[in-house]
Amino acid sequence: xxxxxxxxxxxxxxxxxxxxxxxxxxxxxxxxxxxxxxxxxxxxxxxxxxxxxxxxxxxxxxxxxxxxxxxxxxxxxxxxxxxxxxxxxxxxxxxxxxxxxxxxxxxxxxxxxxxxxxxxxxxxxxxxxxxxxxxxxxxxxxxxxxxxxxxxxxxxxxxxxxxxxxxxxxxxxxxxxxxxxxxxxxxxxxxxxxxxxxxxxxxxxxxxxxxxxxxxxxxxx
Numbered sequence: 001x002x003x004x005x006x007x008x009x010x011x012x013x014x015x016x017x018x019x020x021x022x023x024x025x026x027x028x029x030x031x032x033x034x035x036x037x038x039x040x041x042x043x044x045x046x047x048x049x050x051x052x053x054x055x056x057x058x059x060x061x062x063x064x065x066x067x068x069x070x071x072x073x074x075x076x077x078x079x080x081x082x083x084x085x086x087x088x089x090x091x092x093x094x095x096x097x098x099x100x101x102x103x104x105x106x107x108x109x110x111x112x113x114x115x116x117x118x119x120x121x122x123x124x125x126x127x128x129x130x131x132x133x134x135x136x137x138x139x140x141x142x143x144x145x146x147x148x149x150x151x152x153x154x155x156x157x158x159x160x161x162x163x164x165x166x167x168x169x170x171x172x173x174x175x176x177x178x179x180x181x182x183x184x185x186x187x188x189x190x191x192x193x194x195x196x197x198x199x200x201x202x203x204x205x206x207x208x209x210x211x212x213x214x215x216x217x218x219x220x221x
Contacts, residue, residue: 003135004146007166008155008184009044011037016183017176018152025061026150029172036208037170039069044168046072050100050143054154055081064091065149076100076143080129080154084111084121093118100141102134131161156187159197162219167199171211 011030012018019026033041045051046067053063058079065077074097079086084107086092092099099119103112106127115121124134138146148158158164169184190196199215206212 001132001136002139003132003163004050004139004143006135006146006148006158006164007044007048007168008148008150008158008164009041009168009170010150010155010184011041011170011172012184013172013174013176015175015177017178018150018182018184020176021178021181023060026057027061029174029176032172032174033170034208034210035069037210037212040207040212041170042067042070043072044147045075046070048075048145048147050076050078050138050146052078052080052146052148052154054151055079055085056153057149057151058086058090058092060151062087062091063149064094064096066096074098075147076141078102078138078143078146080124080131080134081107082125082128083107084115086115088114088118100138102129102137104129131157131163135163152182152184152186155185156189159185159217160187164217166202166217167215169213169215170207171213173209 020028051065066074077092077097077099080102082104084103100122101115101119102122102124104125104127105123112121124130198218202216203214
């Protein structure tokens, strides 16, 4: 399989949270991100071929996923969603940048047709999106470098399948707490230290008032 070089990029609080509580947009904590950190995020967007988020991120945050605070072209926006449950008025369906919705053979046909009137729709899998196959298809479409901006469930699935090469974190200087508040990686989690995915710190630096860390992911052969 060929696949894009994949980088998870996220803002996280000191205690690893993505937002104030489940169901609340991550844009709430991003209000505290200063200009230098925002520019760093958009510079990364300008350097990749594709940018991916999960369907829940689209429904909760309604992002544009475009380059606005740096020089460069908008990457192709990609959303895997087994049921094609993307609101038809979502910002990613507007014409700011190319968009690919990745769904399944079992997705409601009427919803698929509605999305196809606006953007490209790619079917990968029967009942759940086959992420391995999706990556191969994206590579064939010229997506050689991919940035993933969440959410926590998508991050888990990609890491579990060994489809992530780097993680870059913009650290927000405050604590949220909450046992049900989404963290960087959700899902069932690994059950032993033998299973956990290891990372190597490649770089750390400050942009504005934010610590940024860049990690290389090391999967066991």
